[in-house]
Amino acid sequence: SDIVADAQGPGRIDSVALTYASIACARADQWREALNVIELYGQFDRRGEKAIISINAVNALISACGRSGRADMAVKLLNEMPVRFQCIPDAQTYKFAIIACNQAEKRRKRQEKRGVARVATKGSLQWWEVALSLLRRMKEDGLSPDKQVYSSVISACESDGQWQRALGVLRSMSVTAVGEIPT
Numbered sequence: 001s002d003i004v005a006d007a008q009g010p011g012r013i014d015s016v017a018l019t020y021a022s023i024a025c026a027r028a029d030q031w032r033e034a035l036n037v038i039e040l041y042g043q044f045d046r047r048g049e050k051a052i053i054s055i056n057a058v059n060a061l062i063s064a065c066g067r068s069g070r071a072d073m074a075v076k077l078l079n080e081m082p083v084r085f086q087c088i089p090d091a092q093t094y095k096f097a098i099i100a101c102n103q104a105e106k107r108r109k110r111q112e113k114r115g116v117a118r119v120a121t122k123g124s125l126q127w128w129e130v131a132l133s134l135l136r137r138m139k140e141d142g143l144s145p146d147k148q149v150y151s152s153v154i155s156a157c158e159s160d161g162q163w164q165r166a167l168g169v170l171r172s173m174s175v176t177a178v179g180e181i182p183t
Helices: 015-027 031-041 055-067 071-084 091-114 127-140 147-159 163-172
Strands: none
Touching (some): 015 055, 055 071, 055 091, 071 091, 071 127, 091 147, 127 147
16 A cells, blocks of 8 residues: 555455565565565455465565564564464474574674673573474474574574583484484
8 A cells, every 4th residue: 555656555466476575575684574565465355355475475574584683573473373374384484483593592692792682580581492492393393304403403502502402402313304324
């Protein structure tokens, strides 16, 4: 409605056009705009039909949130996907959310070293814990983590000095996820 002069509200938009528009915004790291496009045009039209948003568009949105330093939003979108976007998270969805957690943990540690970050209170959740939780959920959903997922979780653990957890993730890696392990 903000693109077409004198429009009274969002009209019916083709689901493919909606997907490409939201992906274009997300690739430009404009995650808020991508989310606005999805929420504005992904609503029910007058006939009760909903524009379908593709998993690729939601994945691009989650990835853009991570690149923009909004791991919290990336995880929130992953959690809300089935209800909010009517699509089920796939391996890429988890990968992008886990990468966002790793980036957030590294950013938090850099800020702590510079004295910028607040010291976490006891019992508060850390990004490495979120990454571990997402890895567990991914496996429970029957999805196979790849090398980058494992690497991101291990890196997030390492950033907070959780070397035992990092080794545990390394040990849990399946041979099928990483290929042949040389002996």
